[in-house]
Amino acid sequence: DTGVSQDPRHKxxxxxxxxxFRCDPISEHNRLYWYRQTLGxxxxxxxxxxxxxxxxxxxxxxxxxxxxxxxxSFSTLEIQRTEQGDSAMYLCASSTPGTSRYExxxxxxxxxxxx
Amino acid sequence: SQKxxxxxxxxxxxxxxTATLTCNYTNYSPAYLQWYRQDPGRGPVFLLLIRENEKEKxxxxxxxxxxTTLKQSLFHITASxxxxxxxxxxxxxxxxxxxxxxxxxxxxxxxxxx
Numbered sequence: 204d205t206g207v208s209q210d211p212r213h214k215x216x217x218x219x220x221x222x223x224f225r226c227d228p229i230s231e232h233n234r235l236y237w238y239r240q241t242l243g244x245x246x247x248x249x250x251x252x253x254x255x256x257x258x259x260x261x262x263x264x265x266x267x268x269x270x271x272x273x274x275x276s277f278s279t280l281e282i283q284r285t286e287q288g289d290s291a292m293y294l295c296a297s298s299t300p301g302t303s304r305y306e307x308x309x310x311x312x313x314x315x316x317x318x
Numbered sequence: 319s320q321k322x323x324x325x326x327x328x329x330x331x332x333x334x335x336t337a338t339l340t341c342n343y344t345n346y347s348p349a350y351l352q353w354y355r356q357d358p359g360r361g362p363v364f365l366l367l368i369r370e371n372e373k374e375k376x377x378x379x380x381x382x383x384x385x386t387t388l389k390q391s392l393f394h395i396t397a398s399x400x401x402x403x404x405x406x407x408x409x410x411x412x413x414x415x416x417x418x419x420x421x422x423x424x425x426x427x428x429x430x431x432x
Contacts, residue, residue: 207361236419236420238419243326243424244424245322245407245409245422245423245424245425246362246407246420246422247422248419248420248421249419250419251419259419261419294361294362296361305350305352305367305411306352306364306367307364307420308364309354309361309362309363310361311359311360311361312359312360312361314359
């Protein structure tokens, strides 16, 4: 399968714990995005990488959130000291350089439940 | 502040009819607008992108219009089928411009009844 993959698909954690999610984009895509989606809402942008450089961060990305893309390939999103309000679907997307760069291809998401 | 509005109530359409979904936006001057489909428990799937200088775009049974004066896009599915049932999301480029983060509406849940 050559689509965007995310791991794990589901994560249940206790409040205060740290969690880390991984995203593997489509191999030739140099742009990678993280979004958060809660029930009944559209995805909300969190952050964006072009290759290994983090170019944009939303104000939603508090100090407890950090994202990396060390070699310009896969990316990780870490949430420290999780809170119940962090419960959501975390989506990763990637896009290709060139004329189709605005089209984003999403992974299946990681559903986080904080108890 | 920037706002995207979609009819968040479910839209019920009889199979074979044309479904029309609306996306309105305020405090925005987007260079392009996109439509995505999302099925329960899955990530959104890109459908169509329309640029500000395009009035209409088609792809198979899908048609999108973009009226920058009205600040509105209409998304049409002709000859609708039960398999078209899903949530459809409208998305605009982020405030930073360029190929960066998208801002999504809440989506419209479309139900095609046999």
